[in-house]
Amino acid sequence: MDFDVRDLAPEDPRQYGNDQEFTLYYDETNNIRKLLLTERGLNVTKHDNFVLGGIVLRPGQSIGDIEELRRVLWIQKSAEEIKFDLVAKGGFERILDSRKLGQTLSWLLERDIGIHYDNLNILNWSILDIVESVVADKRFGEFLPFHRELKNELHRIVLSDLQSFLAMLRRYGYPDLAEGTAGQFVSEVRQFIQDHWPASAFPATEMLNEMLLRAQSINELAFLAGEKRDYLIEGFEDFYLHRICSFRNSTHVFDEELTVQAAIGGIRILDGGREVPFSFVDSKQVGEIQLSDVVVGFLGKYFTFIEQTPLPALLRKRKELTKVQAANLELLAQLIEISDKTCNVLLHRITTMDSDWKSDAFLFGSKPPPHLLAA
Structure with missing residues (x-):
């Protein structure tokens, strides 16, 4: 089955930078497979934000020696790969206090490597x-x-x-x-x-x-x-396809996800007569996917925390951040700013305006609309 990129991701004059030749590496978090209405409400008890994303490399860029990063993070030799839960565990505030998280985000910044994501509020969707x-x-x-x-x-x-x-x-x-x-x-x-x-x-x-x-x-x-x-949601493969089509000149490398692979494995994405390349790989063999796992794991926790926390509580918590938490939040802000300057399509939020306002207030100190302060 063939699809043209313009059918799934029409051109938008507000977008910039997505015509560049990136290599986008992906992982995902909070993929519940399906969201259904049931007699009790929903088929799942948790409906955290689905996040698809990871790191982005420009031509000539490299993540460096992944074994060196393993040593920096003190990853045990028995661990087959770097995973988010080896870097940080627990609720968002505990995760934000992880020194290993800061070391990973700093690793990306030192190499001028950006991040990218689709952040989906599944209830709003x-x-x-x-x-x-x-x-x-x-x-x-x-x-x-x-x-x-x-x-x-x-x-x-x-x-x-x-x-x-x-x-x-x-x-x-x-x-x-x-x-x-x-x-x-x-x-x-x-x-x-x-x-x-x-x-x-x-x-x-x-x-x-x-x-x-x-x-x-x-x-x-x-x-x-x-x-x-x-x-309500029959699967998340459409978000994969939309991502591929949004970056028609890029190469897309996804972590193995059998359900999605089965859904889109036989699809070709065409830009005119040219096929847009995408593939699924074993993360154990690809350090860029391992870094994407850490990035997406952190972002999944962050965006869900933003969704579930009223703005007054967010602003209070922002004032009470530990030194490590404040530093890690600043690292995330820097990564987002780097990516947004490169291409505003790299960071895609499919959420409510309230969520966007809350995130900008917590992360960047932006002034929120008055109705959120009364929440």
Whole structure:
């Protein structure tokens, strides 16, 4: 099966740098394989952020001698490879206090090696088609410029009573709404919003309510028909394909992942007549994948910590960082800045605006919007 890069990753004038000839090395974390609606809510008890990413090399760059890094990190000879849990363990704050983590991040910075990632909030991804389906209708085009704000508000309010919202979705067969139920579904979503109206409402909250009020007359929700009932996420292979297509002049090297390999192993990604190279390798044989394992393991913990921690608590914790924690956070900030200057597509956050604001406030000290301070 062949796909053209422009079909899966259309060109965006806001992007820069992704036409370069990188070699991107990947690992992943928090791949739950599938996300399903069930009688109890979801098929999983944890829904941490899925992260796909690792390190990126420009032509002529090298990670150096991986055996030297093993010695620096005091990795036992019995360990077949460098893994994240050999560098740091525990919750995010304990991980951030790891000297070995700092040594690994410093290793990358000393060699001017950047990082890259797709960071996916899987709950937000699972419900954003509610908003996307409405704004895709030309009658609601005035709301399209604010689709991110609207999706942010929906996610924020849903989290206040997630189990009830999931139960409502399941009653409608989401994401495959039966014919003729779209208007009633929208009406019930709006009723949920009103029943859980946030104390820190702001203009986007009112806009979401207004859009849903008007959309109760809609006959069909474009992205919520012809899907598989109860399947919020059927697999994560599409994120692999999108990544490959986003860097059409690069070489992509993934850690072995049998489920994904089975899904995309027979696919060719074409840029015109040229095939975009990608492969799956044994991490034990590839030091770049081992470094990617550490990077992605850390990022997975970081992004989940950001999602789950209210901003006031984040700002308090930022003031209370130990010397090692502060140093490691600064190393992460430097790696992100290096990568963003090179190419803004390297760092891809498929999350809510609230999550982005919280991350920027915690990592860079950016000023957050007032509604988050009341959380």
